[in-house]
Each structure stands twice: as structure tokens, then as C-alpha cells.
Amino acid sequence: MSVQERKQRERAERERLIVATARELAEEQGWDAVTTRRLAERIEYSQPVLYSHFRGKREIIGAVALEGAAELAAQLRAASAGAAVSTEGARGRVTALARAYLDFAERNPAVYDAMFQLDGGLAFAAEDTPQALKDGFAALLETLRDVAGEGVEPGLFTEVFWASLHGLATLTRAGRLPAGEAERRVGLLVSRLAVV
Amino acid sequence: MSVQERKQRERAERERLIVATARELAEEQGWDAVTTRRLAERIEYSQPVLYSHFRGKREIIGAVALEGAAELAAQLRAASAGAAVSTEGARGRVTALARAYLDFAERNPAVYDAMFQLDGGLAFAAEDTPQALKDGFAALLETLRDVAGEGVEPGLFTEVFWASLHGLATLTRAGRLPAGEAERRVGLLVSRLAVV
DNA sequence: CCTGGATCCTAGCACCGCTAGACAACCGAG
DNA sequence: CTCGGTTGTCTAGCGGTGCTAGGATCCAGG
16 A cells, blocks of 8 residues: 555645645735646646646635635744733733734735635635634634723624734735834724723 | 717716626626626627727726725715714714725625725825725715824824724625624724724 | 556637727718 | 718637646556
8 A cells, every 4th residue: 555655645745736836926926827827837737637636726725825824823823922921911912913913914915815815715704614714813812812801702802803904904915005104003003902 | 069079978978887887797796707798798889899998807997996985985974974963972973984884895895896805906095096085085084083092193093993994894794704793893993993 | 468547638618808900880071 | 962081899819717528648456
């Protein structure tokens, strides 16, 4: 069975290559440039190979989104933990969390798009929501629950806070908001939403 | 010269028809279904006619977006004015404003997408930003300036508030947030952001 | 060594946004 | 009223898209 195992391993390896290449291409030239032909050429296989791994382009986007969600969750936890050891209290943790979120969106615009703007065929807020997405929300909640305020459901508060961050991220990146003042907006948002 | 005037009038009429039809089609079946072929068929002209009015599909989306921006601004002003005459004060006006914004996004998803999600080739936060877009922002600012709080620039506060609304609108509609609790989220957002 | 099944590629489908060039319809001048 | 030229519209087609059917190739297992 060693032969089959090797083949399976190679297949998994190629699948990772596809996702990584799609992500690269998207970050380099935008998702519009990620066509099945270009993607196939970059991985040095023909188009139909893509369809032996994914149902279609949507699923490839979805795979990139899942990868991104895991990274985002990790970075959010790291930021919150990093701020915890510094002098500040809950407020500092929340600020660090918000900054980390917006940083991620700014540094990985294509991945962020895959997660929230494009249709990756992923279910949200439902039973079959992938673990990585639930975990991203959980990472937010862990820090935000402490500043939700009395009588406010932490889940509800997290939803609102997340939506605000998402709005800032998308509008800023789309040029809808002046880019220079991002930091001031974060400060204002945190100071108002978070109850210390 | 009356003949030319008539022709110009008919041309303008047809342009309105194109925009209205694009909007209809988008609301009915989503923007993906708005292809130049389908659009041309619905207005009972051939495709090249579209290109005698607009540079391309982007500009058609942009025209729908502008139309939507004007409507949104009007509805925001109406909501704020309507709440002003009722018992409540600034807080009531802000709540009405937020509800009106989210209502618009929910009732005109395709138009909202044209304005903020798709590329309609419109400039934002720049000198050549179309008047309708500036006016939409102005409509928000008129009501929000009263609850920005001391020492906070009304413009900055409006940006943050708008971003939060935008985040709620997009995440809710994309199924990223449970739809049922929209009203509670609005209440929480307003109660925290607005300084009465 | 042979064979059967897994694996991959070539070729093609229907559709997309967009445009060149042929054709018809109409207006103004004589 | 007729004719020439402009203006307007359509047919046909280009290169691209996502996706798939069917044949060629390769290689493990007998």
C-alpha cells in the first residue's frame, strides 16, 4: 500500500500548491486575474487537474478563505496575548486586537476578499460553518467579552464590533475612506465601543 | 432645431431605460446575471447600443450606484427629519438614521452592491467624487454631528459610524451574521457610539 | 511481459465584454 | 420631390472565461 500512500501524499501536496498559487496570483494581480487557465499554467498542469481537486473556482476561493481564517485567528490571539503582558489592561488588548484585524486585511487584501467579499461557497453562522471560521469569531470573542459591558451578550457585542472592523477594513481599502487617518478611527471606535 | 432636441430627448430617455433595466435585472437575479447581451435584449436593442451610452459595463454599474446614492441620501434625510418631530431627541434621530441606512441596504441589495462592493469606476473621498456620493455622506453628517461628542471631529465620527453601518449591512446580508437580531445590533451600536 | 485502471491532456462547449464594418433610415439642400 | 451624406443601428466576430467529454498515456499488479 506504500505506493498508494505516496500518491495520496503527492495529491495532497498538489492541492496545497493549487491553493498557495491561487493566493499568490490573487495578491499579485487581484482575483480577476486568477483564471483557471493561468492558475493551471502556473502549477504546470492542465486545467482539468484543478477540477479533480475542487468542484470549481468557487471552491478554490473557499480554500484560500479557510487558510486565511486560520491565520487571522492566530494573529488575533497573538496580538491580544502580546498586549496582555504589557502595562495596559483590557482596553489595550482590545486596541491591539483591532489593529491586528485591520493589519491583516491591509496586508492580505486578496485573502480578505476571499473570506468576506467573494463567494467562496462557505456557510457562516450556521451548523456547517467550517471550524476555521468559527475559530476566528471565537478569537475575537475571547478578548471582547471582557469589554462588552453589563447586561450585554458577549456574542452580540462581538458581532457589532466585528462588523465595525469589517466596515473600516473594506471602506478604507476601497478608497472610500481617507487612508491616512486609519489609526484615529481605530482609537475612536475602541474608546466608544469598549466598556472598560 | 426641434428635431435634434427630440432626438436628444429620446436618447436621454433610452439611457434612463438602460440604467433602470440594469437595476431591475440586478435586483431580480443578481449582478452576475446582468450581461450586456441580456441587458440589450431587455431594452430591445442590440449590444453596441449600450456602448454608445456607456464606456462599458463598469459605467453602467456606476450609473446605478449614483442613482442609488441619491435615493439613499434622500431616505436618510427623511428618516432623520421624521424622528425629529417625534418625542425623542438626538438619540432618536440617530437610531432612525441607522435603521434607514440598513433598510436601504436590505431592500436594494443590488444597488447597495453597485455603490460599495462592485467596481463602478467611481471616485470616493477625492476631488472628483460625484455630488451624489458627497451628498450621501453629508446626509449622515448632518445628523451625526450632534452626537460626535466633545473634541471629536464630526467628519471622523461620521466615517466611523458609517463604516460600522456598512459592516453590519454587508455581513448581515451575506449571511455572516444571524439575520434575526439585526435590531438589537443597531440598538447596541447607537447606544455606544452616539454621545447624547 | 501483459493488461486494466488510474491519471492527465487536448479539444471543445456556451458564454462573457467589447468592437469593426456593413447596412438602413432619415434630414437638409437643391 | 429627389438625392447625397450623415447618423444610427445591427450582424458578425475577436479573444477571453469557467467547465467538461473523450481519448491518450502511464504504471502497478498479476
